Amino acid sequence: MDSLFLLLPISLLFVLGIGVAFWWAIFAGQFDDTRDAATAILDDDDRAHPGRP
Numbered sequence: 001m002d003s004l005f006l007l008l009p010i011s012l013l014f015v016l017g018i019g020v021a022f023w024w025a026i027f028a029g030q031f032d033d034t035r036d037a038a039t040a041i042l043d044d045d046d047r048a049h050p051g052r053p
Contacts, residue, residue: 025031
């Protein structure tokens with residue numbers, strides 16, 4: 001029972017910290033352009049470059 005008095009506030013602080021980080025990520029534009037990162041590998045040029053084996 002004594003451990004609950006320690007673990008509950010710590011877990012609430014973690015949840016609050018994760019919520020603040022997620023809130024910041026949303027409003028800082030971290031999720032604005034997810035399509036370009038997903039298709040970047042498809043735009044890669046697989047032909048051999050001069051001077052490379």
